[in-house]
Amino acid sequence: MDLISLFKTRRSYRRFDENRSVPEEVIDSMKEAIRLSSSAGNTQELKYVFVRDREKADKIFEHLRFAAYLPEDRGRPKEGERPVLYVLVMKDKNKNLKWINTDAGIAAANMTLAAWEKGVGSCIIANMDREDIAGILGTDKEMEILFTIALGYPIHRSEVVPLKEDGSIKYYVDEEMNYYVPKKAAEDMISII
Numbered sequence: 201m202d203l204i205s206l207f208k209t210r211r212s213y214r215r216f217d218e219n220r221s222v223p224e225e226v227i228d229s230m231k232e233a234i235r236l237s238s239s240a241g242n243t244q245e246l247k248y249v250f251v252r253d254r255e256k257a258d259k260i261f262e263h264l265r266f267a268a269y270l271p272e273d274r275g276r277p278k279e280g281e282r283p284v285l286y287v288l289v290m291k292d293k294n295k296n297l298k299w300i301n302t303d304a305g306i307a308a309a310n311m312t313l314a315a316w317e318k319g320v321g322s323c324i325i326a327n328m329d330r331e332d333i334a335g336i337l338g339t340d341k342e343m344e345i346l347f348t349i350a351l352g353y354p355i356h357r358s359e360v361v362p363l364k365e366d367g368s369i370k371y372y373v374d375e376e377m378n379y380y381v382p383k384k385a386a387e388d389m390i391s392i393i
């Protein structure tokens with residue numbers, strides 16, 4: 201797939217085939233995408249935890265909140281649809297690195313694209329109970345979880361659509377729970393001078 205098609209289709213996916221785990225080859229590709237990411241001053245200070253263990257993954261799931269624009273029965277994955285892999289992105293609480301959130305965003309974009317190139321969908325999740333998840337993972341107390349990325353093979357479609365007349369940016373779903381994600385026109389965001 202060419203790069204723009206990858207950007208178009210690499211949407212947030214929230215329902216997955218829970219019986220299909222993410223193969224080693226995809227994990228290797230994501231690891232390399234992280235390793236090659238830019239960071240301010242080339243500091244490379246972020247840490248990542250990949251959670252494949254099903255028991256831990258199920259526990260993490262209980263502390264994540266999905267699709268704030270949808271009612272819970274439409275937005276939250278049901279049993280059999282839950283993510284099969286999580287990547288926790290963490291920073292050291294003691295290090296005051298001004299651009300660390302930018303670094304994290306770049307790494308997230310790279311790793312989700314690397315996964316999607318191989319058919320694995322993802323959703324970045326920042327709305328979660330950080331303390332509980334840190335407890336489940338037994339992470340170092342000095343590390344702060346910035347966000348997690350939930351992954352798996354999607355079982356729904358997600359399509360970019362233009363904004364409707366009311367200008368709403370809220371994504372919505374159809375009867376089959378496929379997503380429609382309104383995106384602004386480039387001219388509404390970008391000027392070239």
Ligand SMILES: Cc1cc2nc3c(=O)[nH]c(=O)nc-3n(C[C@H](O)[C@H](O)[C@H](O)COP(=O)(O)O)c2cc1C
Binds near residue numbers: 266267268325328
């Ligand atoms: C920093 C960040 C935090 C997000 N947190 C959540 C979240 O807690 N729960 C969720 O379901 N989606 C979350 N998302 C996914 C966004 O809702 C999604 O990116 C947005 O609706 C646009 O959809 P798209 O990714 O398909 O373009 C997050 C995305 C980003 C970039």
